[in-house]
Amino acid sequence: MPQKPARDEIPPGTLYLLILRTLALRGKMHGWGIAEHIHEVSDVLHVEEGSLYPALQRMLIKGWVSAEWGLSDNNRRARFYSLTPDGRRQLQEELSQFERVNRGILRVLEWSGA
Amino acid sequence: MGSKAARWVRELCRRAAFIARRKQWHEDADSEIRFHLAMREDQNRAAGMTEDDARFAARKAFGNPLRLRDDAREAWLGPALEAFLMDLWLAARGMRRRPGYALLGGVTLALAIGACTAVFSLAYAVLLRPLPFPQPERLVRVYEDAAARGFPRGDTSPGNFRHLQQETRSFSALTMWHRTGATLTGEGEPERVDGLRTAANFFEVFGVAPQYGRAFQPGDDRPGAPPAVILSYRLWTRRYGGDPALVGRSISINDRPHLVLGVMPAAFSYPTSETQFWMPADLDARDWAKRGLRYFLVAGRLREGVSPEAAQSELDALAPLVREADPVANRDFRAVVVPLRDDLAGRAKDRLILLTGAVLLVLLIACANVAHLILSRSVRRASELALRLSLGASRGRLMRQLLAESLTISLVGGAAGFALAAWGLRVFAFLIPASMADTAAVRPDGAMAILALALALVAALLSGVVPAWRLSGVNWNESLRQGSSRLIGGFGQERLRGVLVVSEVAFAVMLVIGATLLVRTLLESLAVHPGFDSRNVLTATTLPPAPHLEFERRNEFLDEALRRVRALPGVTGAAYMSAIPFTWKGGKLDFEVQGKPRENAQGALIRQVTPGYFGVLRTKLIEGREFTGDDRMSSEPVAVVNRALARRYLDGNPTANHVRIHGPGFDGTWYRVVGVSEDVLEMGLLAAPQPMIYLSPRQTRADFNLPFGLAARTTGDPDTLVPSLRATLREAWPAMPVSRVRTLESLREAELAERRPMAILSGALAAVALLLASVGVYGLLSFTVAQRIPEFGIRAALGASAFSILSSATRRGVGLALAGTATGVAASLALVQLMRGLLYGVKPVDPMAFAAAPVLVLLLAMTACIVPAWSVMRVDPSRALRSE
Numbered sequence: 002m003p004q005k006p007a008r009d010e011i012p013p014g015t016l017y018l019l020i021l022r023t024l025a026l027r028g029k030m031h032g033w034g035i036a037e038h039i040h041e042v043s044d045v046l047h048v049e050e051g052s053l054y055p056a057l058q059r060m061l062i063k064g065w066v067s068a069e070w071g072l073s074d075n076n077r078r079a080r081f082y083s084l085t086p087d088g089r090r091q092l093q094e095e096l097s098q099f100e101r102v103n104r105g106i107l108r109v110l111e112w113s114g115a
Numbered sequence: 116m117g118s119k120a121a122r123w124v125r126e127l128c129r130r131a132a133f134i135a136r137r138k139q140w141h142e143d144a145d146s147e148i149r150f151h152l153a154m155r156e157d158q159n160r161a162a163g164m165t166e167d168d169a170r171f172a173a174r175k176a177f178g179n180p181l182r183l184r185d186d187a188r189e190a191w192l193g194p195a196l197e198a199f200l201m202d203l204w205l206a207a208r209g210m211r212r213r214p215g216y217a218l219l220g221g222v223t224l225a226l227a228i229g230a231c232t233a234v235f236s237l238a239y240a241v242l243l244r245p246l247p248f249p250q251p252e253r254l255v256r257v258y259e260d261a262a263a264r265g266f267p268r269g270d271t272s273p274g275n276f277r278h279l280q281q282e283t284r285s286f287s288a289l290t291m292w293h294r295t296g297a298t299l300t301g302e303g304e305p306e307r308v309d310g311l312r313t314a315a316n317f318f319e320v321f322g323v324a325p326q327y328g329r330a331f332q333p334g335d336d337r338p339g340a341p342p343a344v345i346l347s348y349r350l351w352t353r354r355y356g357g358d359p360a361l362v363g364r365s366i367s368i369n370d371r372p373h374l375v376l377g378v379m380p381a382a383f384s385y386p387t388s389e390t391q392f393w394m395p396a397d398l399d400a401r402d403w404a405k406r407g408l409r410y411f412l413v414a415g416r417l418r419e420g421v422s423p424e425a426a427q428s429e430l431d432a433l434a435p436l437v438r439e440a441d442p443v444a445n446r447d448f449r450a451v452v453v454p455l456r457d458d459l460a461g462r463a464k465d466r467l468i469l470l471t472g473a474v475l476l477v478l479l480i481a482c483a484n485v486a487h488l489i490l491s492r493s494v495r496r497a498s499e500l501a502l503r504l505s506l507g508a509s510r511g512r513l514m515r516q517l518l519a520e521s522l523t524i525s526l527v528g529g530a531a532g533f534a535l536a537a538w539g540l541r542v543f544a545f546l547i548p549a550s551m552a553d554t555a556a557v558r559p560d561g562a563m564a565i566l567a568l569a570l571a572l573v574a575a576l577l578s579g580v581v582p583a584w585r586l587s588g589v590n591w592n593e594s595l596r597q598g599s600s601r602l603i604g605g606f607g608q609e610r611l612r613g614v615l616v617v618s619e620v621a622f623a624v625m626l627v628i629g630a631t632l633l634v635r636t637l638l639e640s641l642a643v644h645p646g647f648d649s650r651n652v653l654t655a656t657t658l659p660p661a662p663h664l665e666f667e668r669r670n671e672f673l674d675e676a677l678r679r680v681r682a683l684p685g686v687t688g689a690a691y692m693s694a695i696p697f698t699w700k701g702g703k704l705d706f707e708v709q710g711k712p713r714e715n716a717q718g719a720l721i722r723q724v725t726p727g728y729f730g731v732l733r734t735k736l737i738e739g740r741e742f743t744g745d746d747r748m749s750s751e752p753v754a755v756v757n758r759a760l761a762r763r764y765l766d767g768n769p770t771a772n773h774v775r776i777h778g779p780g781f782d783g784t785w786y787r788v789v790g791v792s793e794d795v796l797e798m799g800l801l802a803a804p805q806p807m808i809y810l811s812p813r814q815t816r817a818d819f820n821l822p823f824g825l826a827a828r829t830t831g832d833p834d835t836l837v838p839s840l841r842a843t844l845r846e847a848w849p850a851m852p853v854s855r856v857r858t859l860e861s862l863r864e865a866e867l868a869e870r871r872p873m874a875i876l877s878g879a880l881a882a883v884a885l886l887l888a889s890v891g892v893y894g895l896l897s898f899t900v901a902q903r904i905p906e907f908g909i910r911a912a913l914g915a916s917a918f919s920i921l922s923s924a925t926r927r928g929v930g931l932a933l934a935g936t937a938t939g940v941a942a943s944l945a946l947v948q949l950m951r952g953l954l955y956g957v958k959p960v961d962p963m964a965f966a967a968a969p970v971l972v973l974l975l976a977m978t979a980c981i982v983p984a985w986s987v988m989r990v991d992p993s994r995a996l997r998s999e
Contacts, residue, residue: 031150032147032150033150033151033155049178050151050177050178051178051182051183051186054144054147054148055183055186058191062126062130062191063126064122064125064126064129070143073150073154075157077150077153078150079150080143080147080150
């Protein structure tokens with residue numbers, strides 16, 4: 002048995018940001034690829050299938066991503082997602098929001114009583 | 116903000132697209148999951164797992180694929196929609212288990228939705244659908260107001276038309292036409308068709324160009340211009356085989372070659388679908404100057420931005436000038452502007468508005484009944500509802516479920532209603548005025564289906580919301596503990612049902628009063644004596660062999676035709692007349708009574724009739740004699756007048772008077788009055804009798820109206836004589852067209868054409884309303900009575916009389932019926948004033964309608980009360996008590 006990979010929950014609300022960022026950098030990707038990319042790059046984050054696919058569907062409804070069928074590297078039929086202009090705008094928004102929140106959290110953590 | 120809305124709309128479209136391609140989506144989701152699993156397996160195998168372990172581990176890591184699919188699906192549908200579809204499915208399944216309940220509601224709504232769909236579709240087509248002309252709202256008709264002579268919208272004269280055309284600024288173009296007939300000869304059977312003579316700018320005003328060839332040009336209508344014609348699409352295809360090469364060739368009309376200038380498109384049929392051709396007017400300068408001879412019909416196109424009201428004020432300002440121009444002929448000249456749409460719709464507008472109101476009332480009653488149904492049934496489902504509530508279902512959730520039920524019934528009713536409406540369009544077709552037969556044709560189409568669907572949704576809301584709100588707010592657990600038979604009271608359901616019953620009864624009373632008025636109108640019109648005996652009379656219109664017959668030839672023709680027709684077996688008498696009653700509601704000329712100032716006369720209908728006319732039609736002569744063969748050019752000129760004229764204009768002994776007529780062809784001869792006839796209602800069965808003067812065609816050179824009207828009295832069924840009459844006339848003059856062979860009775864019937872179906876239809880709607888309202892009252896009473904059975908049992912056991920129990924059981928129902936009746940009568944008092952234009956012989960506040968209708972409704976409502984109450988009387992007290 003291989004070693005179980007480390008599993009850390011993705012903070013709520015950041016899954017969209019991660020998917021958007023992944024697609025923005027790597028272009029067209031299928032669901033599996035997105036999950037693997039996040040896992041590999043982060044080393045700790047594991048994307049649950051049960052959250053990934055519903056999230057992708059919601060992003061389709063919002064019009065942030067578009068989907069088309071194609072062949073994967075090993076010649077399997079897969080659904081590829083890519084970013085739309087709306088999605089690019091959304092990524093900027095989510096990024097700045099994330100940074101704002103992060104800065105806030107850091108400020109709280111680093112405060113040592115002035 | 117706008118982009119946000121746009122984004123929302125785009126999102127909605129994507130959701131809708133998802134619903135439309137649901138099946139494809141499920142397949143996609145499945146194959147995406149399969150792909151994911153396959154990738155995981157590969158990874159596991161690469162890490163050294165066995166084939167089976169790899170697959171198992173992949174599945175395990177993934178979780179439940181079905182669950183995933185459902186989650187993703189809910190993302191698309193939204194939880195509310197998803198749940199509502201489930202509710203609909205549940206409701207439909209529930210209906211299948213109780214088909215009677217669904218059927219009753221469905222049939223009720225189908226009737227109401229069907230009637231609404233048909234009437235609304237027709238009302239839209241007649242009153243709202245754009246007319247097939249460019250910028251139709253700028254088109255108006257211009258009439259002379261001659262209400263004093265019985266024509267609120269009367270024709271105008273060439274002189275007055277010219278005057279208006281030159282002086283007005285409101286119109287970008289004003290055009291005129293008058294009706295004419297034409298005998299087509301040449302190839303094929305000789306044929307008589309109707310058409311118009313128009314000013315050259317006729318088509319310019321309507322803004323429609325011919326499909327082939329050209330429209331009239333200025334100058335086509337000047338005196339001496341070569342004869343020309345534009346054909347209707349219908350005539351062109353039917354008689355000339357639809358050959359485009361016909362344009363530029365000549366065809367024979369009235370035995371003269373006419374150049375075919377063009378063919379109009381099929382969609383153009385103004386003013387009626389009977390119009391088969393248009394010819395340029397052929398008037399000379401003398402004709403154009405005439406102001407007293409009124410036979411012009413006028414239409415105009417308003418200038419951009421000019422309202423019909425503005426045009427009317429301009430014409431009003433101009434009227435004194437037109438009056439001054441000819442103080443005799445234009446004594447009370449006034450021009451009226453009527454928007455083309457109103458002109459075409461005419462009386463149909465009143466009918467359609469009235470029926471729209473009536474079918475809406477029926478729909479409301481039907482919805483109230485379905486609401487009753489849902490309330491009654493839900494009480495039986497009390498335990499189910501209580502269970503759901505106690506398991507944590509929200510009030511909204513329960514409401515949705517109850518609404519789904521009314522929606523299911525309504526959708527079934529809507530579908531059946533659409534089918535009913537498609538069939539009913541034929542029944543309702545009489546509502547389309549003849550002038551709009553082409554433009555307002557209605558066929559069952561997608562728009563009508565959408566209308567039925569929309570009505571079904573409205574019905575679902577109307578019949579579902581109130582019960583759903585009420586029921587979902589009930590404390591069912593409390594109710595359950597009290598026993599299910601007690602569920603009715605206590606939470607306002609009783610009051611709600613009371614309101615429903617009162618409104619149902621009120622609506623039914625309104626409909627019954629309206630229908631009674633219309634039925635009484637029909638009966639009154641049927642009872643009208645037209646001034647002749649329409650039974651066993653055959654009529655025909657014939658044309659003399661040449662269009663312009665000299666006086667002598669004309670009388671030879673009339674005599675010869677009558678001789679042959681009278682010789683037919685089964686014919687007891689025949690006469691010619693310049694117009695068969697009801698077929699020509701015009702021909703009024705000014706007349707003068709010797710020894711009196713001319714200003715007193717308001718004009719009279721002038722008719723030429725051959726000797727024997729009054730005998731053939733059995734029009735009674737009140738005084739004097741009718742024409743005989745001895746009245747000739749060489750003998751004393753004589754006239755017969757009708758009672759209306761004699762009463763109004765002749766003093767003392769009518770037969771001592773002389774009259775003369777001012778009009779084309781009349782040379783100022785004084786005619787001695789030799790007879791007074793009863794009034795013949797030439798202007799229509801329901802129009803007031805007009806003063807009339809009859810002359811013999813042997814004693815005047817004035818035009819005998821073309822075509823000639825022939826009437827023959829028969830011994831038996833006149834229809835059997837149609838072939839022999841045609842054959843006889845054809846035999847005498849092979850080239851003579853014989854048209855419109857009809858019985859006089861059918862002409863009389865046609866006068867009632869719209870009243871009869873209107874009375875039947877409103878009667879049927881009222882009957883349906885009555886039935887539904889009775890069912891509503893019955894439903895309420897049988898419920899409350901059933902609920903009180905134990906109480907009645909106790910009373911009976913304590914010795915209460917049967918009567919006191921009966922009256923106590925019915926009191927509430929009767930009270931509600933009374934309240935509803937009073938409301939209905941009060942509302943009707945205001946509403947019947949709107950029906951004034953549709954009534955004849957009855958006043959809007961007709962005592963009979965206002966007394967009989969409520970009594971009828973009350974009787975039915977009370978019967979509906981007594982039936983359930985009666986069952987109480989037969990209840991065994993001991994059993995009733997045990998049922999508690």
